[in-house]
Amino acid sequence: MHVAIAGAHGKVARLLTRLLTERGDEVTGLVRDPAHVADVGGDGARAVVLDLESADAVEVAGALRGADAVVFAAGAGPGSGAARKDTVDRAAAVLLADAAEAAGVRDYLLISSYGVDAVRDGAAPPELDEVFVAYLRAKLAAEQELLARAAAGRLHVTVLRPGGLTDEAPAGRVHLDASVERGSVPRADVAAVCRELLDVAATVPLGGRVLELVGGAEPVELAVARLAAHDGGATG
Template sequence: MNVFIIGISGSIGRLLTRQLQARGDTVRGLVRRQEQHAELEAQGVPSQVGDLAHMDTQALVEAIGDADAIVFTAGSNGGRPDVTRAIDGDGVDKAIEAARRAGVRRFALVSVLPESWRERELGEDVEYYFAVKKGADIALSRSDLDWLILRPSLLVDEPGAGTVSLGPAAFHEQVAREDVAETLATLLHEPRMGQRILELNQGTTPIREAVQANVRER
């Protein structure tokens, strides 16, 4: 599989790259800065330098090239509203249109659990972030692509357990980024896993079994 990752220099993007390469896949991606490009090139990972917030759709089409699948892992993490809109909202819209133009059907989006941080008093910027992420989920789910939306719970940098809870609904606790990346790679390699919204949390089911338990014939 030839996979193009938008957000390849981020934590999940880098972990996903390793997971996919271990499966024999070709991985490329979009980075914002030249030093990120140089670092990935040194690791044998081709990348295209471009600012998703400012590049036009055709430039993104050219960057995607002949990919078999697109993974969108970029995110503003609840920063300034203008950045949130540009990346988490307009950026996803732009990527959906670029996928259509490039002829790429498979599109996976890393989103957020709607219940995240509901036990806290959230500021306006973070509330706006959740609203924009929800809008992106809706836009992708109403597209004609072979889409997949993965909503992980609170991301942590602990070592992956190799076991998760995965399904249409999950509790909001926490999950290791390594387990998110492995789950995402496994989902991408399951052709029957499309047009689904799945929520991901720490759990006791081995990742491959958790993915297979959610397969449905189409």
């Protein structure tokens, strides 16, 4: 498999890159900062410097040529303001979709966030600060755009909403379903779930699905296989 990962220097992205390349898959890692090329290359990927806030779809499509799937793992990051939540967490995810379509890449895995439903229909929960609300709104808008393309048959989309991310050692066991209780999950387990979802997407393409993920009791491979066997039972 050849996977292109946007935001390849992020923690989950780097863990996913290692999981893929260690088993012989090819990874193209898109990074904004040239200083990150060495790290991404050390993970086994071919690093491509592209700023998704300024690049156009033609440029990004050129980097995706030959890929079987794309993963959006980019984010504006802590400390960024509300405006960048929109330009990265929404607009860059949509740009990657435009580029994937142009390059003929059908499978798209969007790493979103648990809790986006809290801001649906313009809601602004008072317990959340303004920037976090902007972040959730950007993630939700990206989901909606991608799932609309999936419904139209333009992309095979999987949306993954992990809970609170930790740097703990991987447990190898998760709770993965269309809806789960709030919780946390090691980044390493998120990466492992992403790897399995990419494998499933290559063999059981669905129009669009939304999955929530926290730590749990079910082995990663079995959790993903169970959802695939239900023939869209977790479809969003």
